[in-house]
Amino acid sequence: MQREGLFREMRARTAYEKPSEKRNREEAEAIRRHRKLARKKMQREGLLPSPKKVARPR
Template sequence: MQVLVRDNNIEQAIRVLKKKLQREGVFREMKARSAYEKPSEKRAREKAEAVRRARKLARKKAQREGLIPGPKRKPLPGPGRVAG
């Protein structure tokens, strides 16, 4: 993984690095590896994650097909209005 530091701006480079690490799941893996996980707990967790992924996939597919409404969007502020 590589992060470019522009104009000696270390703070921005650190923010970019943290975002990349977060996206890759490094922090989640570090937390999981900090303590021993029994094989039975690992199987249960992986099965629950698979169920969650399958439900999310089915929900997105149903939304695309128009069977259920999609997520509600926040209205955009009109001219002269302040968002918030």
């Protein structure tokens, strides 16, 4: 549910969000997405080490 953004959407709908706050939040999300894509691209190109995989017990 968290990956789908359900919790974030529920929180956003509970109270009014001022247009300036919405604009700031959306801009911050866009920056975060851009940085994540850039980081993944650098990992694919071998410029950054890949994250360690966590062994999950079964």
